[in-house]
Amino acid sequence: MQRRRLSDVAIVSSIVAVVIAGFLTVGGGTTAAPGEAAPRGGAGSEREGAKGGGAEAEDQTQLTQERLDAWRAAKASGTLRVKAAPAAPPSGWAGERVIGPTADDWEPAIAADPNAPYVYLLATRYTGPTACGNQCPLPYHVLKISADGGATWGPDQYLCACRGVNGQFDPQIEVVPNTGAVYAAWMNGYNVVFSKSTNHGQTWTAPVPVYGNVSWNDKPILAVSDNGTDVYIAFNGPTGGDPWIAQSHDAGVTWTQTKIVDSKRYIYAFDGDVLPNGTVVFSETSLLYGGGGALTGDDQVNVYRSTNGGASWSTKLVDTVQIGPVCTAAGCPADYYPGHSAIAGFGNSNLVVLYDGATASGGNETIYAQRSSDGGATWSGKVALST
Template structure:
């Protein structure tokens, strides 16, 4: 799952005031985020008030960009013919007019349900200026992603200023749906036992941790053991919240005390109960600029979260800065995705350069001993291009599905999404297939690709029919506007 830069919120009152009440279907309870004081910030580190101010400004900029596009007639995504590769339906946008960012997706392994969450920066909210903006929109498919129901609010959450970083998972043995997200500065958990029609009241998972960000959710096959990795104060230290009663009560463990900012991006629970999270460690210097190298870790517990090992998988160089409108200079580096198959074998994908400021490559490694040791890395993306934002999922024995984004002709205004799979646990991979196959109809679409990745998180899932379904964001720039797109195998 991937996931999130600049994702904590302090929405300014002028932003909230523009929202009008809406009439979408609402599912779930409400909860005002408990007050929390931002942690003390280290020199050069991101977090607390710094990110809050940035996010408030970014939200206003996205609303302004959306209004300009609407006024000039460039907002709506028009129907355009897809040119899907063999075996794919063709990509579709989930809303032709909304500004949607950083989606999450999960599929029921035993039934045709698929669930998609996106962060929507444009109203209507659930209750005007009393409900969050941005908010999480939920879509449900009962036929493996072929068709989708109406937009729903994941949680009206009155009194919350903004929602960010959605995570969603399906419990393998029961079909229950679990979700985690941020209400303002605070990570919460909710679940549904009726195929996402109704949701439990969100429960805070962060205990006494005063500031938290960027949650990553994973769950055991029976649904009892739930783990959420997140960043806490003071400058991005990694925490893991865990529940062993299906999300009713929570404890928190700080994994590392570091001067580096450590981003959680993905996680999984192996059949034997081992828990793994893929995380990347970045060091910020003055003015929030990255310095040094990107350290790729797998955090692992073999005793139900009582203790954790920190296993360094690779050290890579920091790639180029993002120069798109509104883009922070740490947008491109530092993503890592991980998955476990039915035998407990692991595959980790991550991006990184071989020389400082050089184009990044998407790398793959595999482990056949539960993450104790790792194979040598192999490149999945094309040499000479910028490869970024990988996502991966698996099922059965060695059946691995992955996508990543890549520039076209080393042009940072022409990105595409490429899909590869493996039938032997990541030892070998199929040839890449382009699944971002619509080349017109949106202001950010060209025959060469889309202008900018819209969010550094997206996901891939495998339906009960064994088909891949993938989601990601595309946009005009980091500021937007943009949309969430979906493609699926047929």
């Protein structure tokens, strides 16, 4: 499941809010989905803190049920509610709204059409009804569509009924700039799939598996070329967080897979982009786990890059930062705070990467930015954006 996103952890009900600034719509951060388990294992395993598909799937099943039980108990006692949005939004913002006042929604993903007023929001919903009773996944992905830049939103839709799937997780959604087609990737269980819509999200193609013979996959990140032909999905494979990239060069019809690094570190993909000239970049952070899921060592911020359509990949270590404080809140894994990154491109060669980290082990974290003017081959010195 998606490991950690910068947001508050809600005890009973996680809230997905949509915030509107003028005509631009922005989604709130996501938390780690319920059912997330910290990597397990100890020193001496093949991968420090390596987690395997079967064991994590068992954790997911158990914790998902606990989550559903908690929601049902809150509903029965009348305590299931969402705090109203602030009456006066901050300056420059038009306001915010909760998409499901009594739903338990996690992992929001949002995409806006750069040439039309359509905005698309996906979230992982842990409360029913499902598309077909106990034959369809729970949690499932709920889709919301706005045709007026986020001012108003249509009804809840199922992204995919996906009969026979136990649960859906880690949604990703992107709009193809040149065509307005909408691409989505997500996990059916522990298998990453891809689907697309060419009619503004009204109908979607049948999900296509992207993982080939990779037996277990997690945490997909989607990146799409401007014309929609080239599609890349980064994900974790079955050996303790090894990074893979699935790629399609026929708009998602067929897929190949490449393992890009062998390492004893757990490598998390957080963001990706395809520049107009075809250069592909993913920002990923790597952490080292010791016994009991505790983090050891430092946090390495990497950019994985291809300039030949995914035929080969290079690794650029952008920075090494220290691990920040351990999360001690109820239900919060020890590795919740460290290791986030984001990347965005503009023009054929300009990139900005953001990441968090501490200057001393256990210290408070700072948000840093670096820029590249050569498509990620080299990076500027970091600039602190927070204190």
